[in-house]
Amino acid sequence: MDVTLFNTMTRSIEPLVPQNKQDVRMYHCGPTVYDFAHIGNLRAFIINDILRRALEYAGLDVKQVMNITDVDDKMIARAAEEGVSIHTLAREYTNFLLADFKALNILIPHKIPHATEHIGGMIVMIEKLLRDGFAYKASDGIYFEVAKAKNYGALAHLDLYAEIESRIEAVQDKKSPRDFALWKFETPEDGGVAYDASFGRGRPGWHIECSEMARDTLGETIDIHTGGVDLIFPHHTNEIAQSEAVNGKLFARMWVHTEFMMIDGQKMSKSLGNIITLKSIIERGFSPFAFRYFVLGAHYRSKQNFTWEALEGAENALRKLNDHIGEEIGRVDKDCQKRFAEFIANDLDTPRALALAWEVAKNKTISAADKTATLLDFDRVLGLGVSPRLEMTIPLEIRNLSTRREEARKNKDWAKSDKLRDEINSLGWDISDTDKGSKISKLIN
Ligand SMILES: [Zn+2]
Structure with a gap:
């Protein structure tokens, strides 16, 4: 079965046709590692993961690359603030990111190149752009001359250049305000973060980093390039311009973009102070899996609105779905598997795939063991x-109270047991007694 995806370049859903039959070369724009990833970033990373798993489920071999931007203005400013080198800062936040990936069950990409390891390749690319007349030297750096690019702005479907011109500040000796920096010459504010190059000491612009890392790890033409919708312009637009000018070849055959995550109907931003990270989710006693479940409930091309109530709903739903997973594993229901594969191959329709998981769970004709097998098969993608052993995160405080209550019950100290239950309830958790012991869950209002 063909996997179809919405290609931002053509604005249509198209079958994925990799250049090498079964091999898919996929590149994701990764984070700039100067702070924690917020849940909007994490949504895009979960979607990248679902895409990889969906392609593998369809029998394709995927080579997945996600870069780390470890040199840019934000990195330099933050490192100076904390009094550490950009490398220390990068190491620290890359580790936090990988811990988030692990907690969210995101498969680690096959390669995670760091921009600072690829400076040499970027310099070679810029030299070629200068030689071929696509780039020029200005007082503060090397610029790409947008007028020389073929079909510039096709990905963003920009109407002429009005929008770009209004969004980019003019620099005195740039030929046009829409020209963008390939290289920035060293300034005293850079704190010594600079590299020698034939055209002058400095550091790369953000866009050239991805062009070079994609070329070096996957080749001149890649099958799928992804990122958040905010990267369509200018980042991806400029990656295309540079890469195609240097290589003389199509850069990416397909462009897949994940929409924004909103918080209570507002855009997430530092200035609004409404940034939520996985750490804040875990601190409130939620399981990272609950967040993953929540993300899958919306199609990746729709804006998704995060609320704590919705996350709680997702956690309760996942807990209930998990109750249908038993110890005994039977056979995968072929009919359901076929439908699941179709939903996923249809532009990653995760809401319908989740709904189907529920249909299986509630089905009265499929045996418990076969349900388990079928749901576990779906979970290869989801x-x-x-x-049977899924543990939702339960805060230590609640677990301790629960242990003390178990002891009280063993000693038949019912008054103490009730008091501890009240305490657990007052903290937003519920405890019920089953023949397998007590079960803790979030209180549903
Ligand atoms: Zn990028």
Whole structure:
């Protein structure tokens, strides 16, 4: 079955046709590692993961690359603030990111190149752009001359250049305000973060970093390039311009973009102070899997609105879905598997795939063992970690209270047991007694 995806370049859903039959070369724009990833970034990373898993489920071999931007203005400013080198800062936040990936059951990409390891390749690219007349030297750096690019702005479907011109500040000796920096010459504010190059000491612009890392790890033409919708312009637009000017070849055959995550109907931003990270989700007692479940509930091309109530709903739903996973594993229901594969191959329709998981769970004719097998098969793509042993994160405080209550019950100290239950309830958790012991869950209002 063909996997179809919405290609931002053509604005239509198209079958994926990799250049090498079964091999898919996929590149994701990764984070700039100067701070924690917020849940909008994490949504895009979960979607990248679903895409990889969906392609593998369809029998394709995927080579997945996600870069790390470890040199740019934000990195330099933050490193100076913390009094550490950009490398220390990068190492620290890359580790936090990989811990988030692990917690969210995101498969680690096959390669995670760092921009600072690819400076040499970027310099070679810029030299070629200068030689071929696509780039020129200005007082503060090397610029790409947008007028020389073929079909500039096709990805963003920009109407002429009005929009670009209004969004970019003019620099005195740039030929046009829409020209963008390939290289920035060293300034005293850079704190010594600079590299020698034939055209002058400095550091790369953000866009050239991805062009070079994609070329070096996957080749001149890649099959799928992804990122958040905010990267369509200028970042991806400029990656295309540079890469195609240097290589004389199509840069990416397909462009896949994940929409924004909103918080209570507002855009997430530092200035609004409404940034949410995975750490804040875990601190409130939620499982990272609940967040993953929540993300899958919306199609990646729709804006998604995060609320704590919605996350709670997702956690309760996942808990209930997981109750259908038993110890005994039967056979995968072929009919359901076929439908699941179709939903996923249809532009990653995760809401319908999740709905189908529920249909299987509630089905009265499929045996418990076969349900387990079918849901585990779906989980190869969904990655919700369903298992007879799935443990949702329960805060230590609640677990301790629960242990003390178990002891009280063993000693038949019912008054103490009730008091501890009240305490657990007052903290937003519920405890019920089953023949397998007590079960803790979030209180549903
Ligand atoms: Zn990029």
